[in-house]
Amino acid sequence: MPQRVALIVNPTSGKGVGRELGAQTRRLLRDAGHDVVDVSGDTYRQARSQALTAVAEGVDTVLVVGGDGMVHLGVNVCAGSASRLAVVAAGTGNDFARNLGLPVRDARAAVALLDVGCTRAVDLGRVSHGVAGEKWFGGVLGAGFDAVVNARAQRMTWPRGQMRYNLAVLRELPVFRPIPYAIELDGHRIETRAMLVAVANTTSFGGGMRVCPDADVADGLFDVMIVHALSVVAFLRVFPKVYSGSHTTHPAVEIHRARRVRLEASGIHSQADGESFAELPIDAEVVPGALRVVTPFEVLT
Ligand SMILES: Nc1ncnc2c1ncn2[C@@H]1O[C@H](COP(=O)(O)OP(=O)(O)OP(=O)(O)O)[C@@H](O)[C@H]1O
Numbered sequence: 001m002p003q004r005v006a007l008i009v010n011p012t013s014g015k016g017v018g019r020e021l022g023a024q025t026r027r028l029l030r031d032a033g034h035d036v037v038d039v040s041g042d043t044y045r046q047a048r049s050q051a052l053t054a055v056a057e058g059v060d061t062v063l064v065v066g067g068d069g070m071v072h073l074g075v076n077v078c079a080g081s082a083s084r085l086a087v088v089a090a091g092t093g094n095d096f097a098r099n100l101g102l103p104v105r106d107a108r109a110a111v112a113l114l115d116v117g118c119t120r121a122v123d124l125g126r127v128s129h130g131v132a133g134e135k136w137f138g139g140v141l142g143a144g145f146d147a148v149v150n151a152r153a154q155r156m157t158w159p160r161g162q163m164r165y166n167l168a169v170l171r172e173l174p175v176f177r178p179i180p181y182a183i184e185l186d187g188h189r190i191e192t193r194a195m196l197v198a199v200a201n202t203t204s205f206g207g208g209m210r211v212c213p214d215a216d217v218a219d220g221l222f223d224v225m226i227v228h229a230l231s232v233v234a235f236l237r238v239f240p241k242v243y244s245g246s247h248t249t250h251p252a253v254e255i256h257r258a259r260r261v262r263l264e265a266s267g268i269h270s271q272a273d274g275e276s277f278a279e280l281p282i283d284a285e286v287v288p289g290a291l292r293v294v295t296p297f298e299v300l301t
Contacts, residue, residue: 006055006062064085072138101297121218123219142197145173223256
């Protein structure tokens with residue numbers, strides 16, 4: 001069935017992989033007979049504004065070609081609308097795509113899903129954002145060491161992928177000091193000095209760091225990980241375990257479940273879906289089924 005598809009390509013994603021997969025995606029969509037409106041921009045902001053117009057005009061699907069940052073854009077334009085989000089994962093990390101079992105760096109398989117795939121309703125995180133209204137995230141919001149590392153990794157041009165994050169960790173860790181936080185989980189207040197707090201809708205960020213390995217994208221709850229204050233040596237010892245998710249048994253690591261989370265810490269700027277997000281304090285709530293995603297299979301609950 002031909003659909004009206006708003007296409008957003010990030011040519012810079014995956015260090016240029018996005019440009020190639022974007023061109024292939026355009027061809028595949030047209031060959032399949034879809035009515036394509038290309039809302040890609042020279043910048044993220046321009047693409048976002050054009051995509052919002054397409055959603056307001058009622059496109060069936062918004063298809064992003066890029067990494068988690070493009071998923072973040074897609075989430076923010078599709079949240080609460082009738083438009084579905086489809087992803088051609090072309091980034092370095094692609095955590096959202098992997099979490100949802102979507103094809104990775106395979107435009108043909110991803111475009112075919114518009115016809116043969118399913119539409120899955122998943123939860124999103126919503127954060128009220130002053131006069132600008134609200135901001136959404138689909139994956140993990142982090143406020144602490146991860147946000148510092150993410151900002152550093154974004155500035156680095158070498159190496160690629162996961163190694164870039166690992167190197168950024170090694171650069172930032174010696175100068176990092178645990179942060180005093182106040183954390184409210186469904187009204188229950190925790191005050192602690194911590195390395196980071198992650199509010200997770202999906203399991204991983206940073207290219208496979210499985211911070212909350214049991215997070216379920218459709219359970220109506222966040223998984224919230226707190227890594228309490230640790231020495232540099234202790235942190236380095238536990239850090240590699242995040243790739244398998246086995247860090248959760250460490251005594252300094254706590255995981256909670258909550259619908260509403262308030263994070264307070266002075267001078268801390270959060271990241272969400274790997275993008276710079278908002279200054280703390282933040283009030284986040286899960287909105288069940290706020291996003292419809294094109295996926296390969298139906299998930300029985
Ligand atoms: N033309 C553009 N359209 C959209 N985003 C762009 C564009 N040019 C540069 N960007 C930047 O690309 C970033 C998003 O990159 P994206 O997440 O898609 O790829 P990645 O970083 O390679 O992958 P991942 O996030 O999975 O590691 C945004 O921060 C945005 O500012």
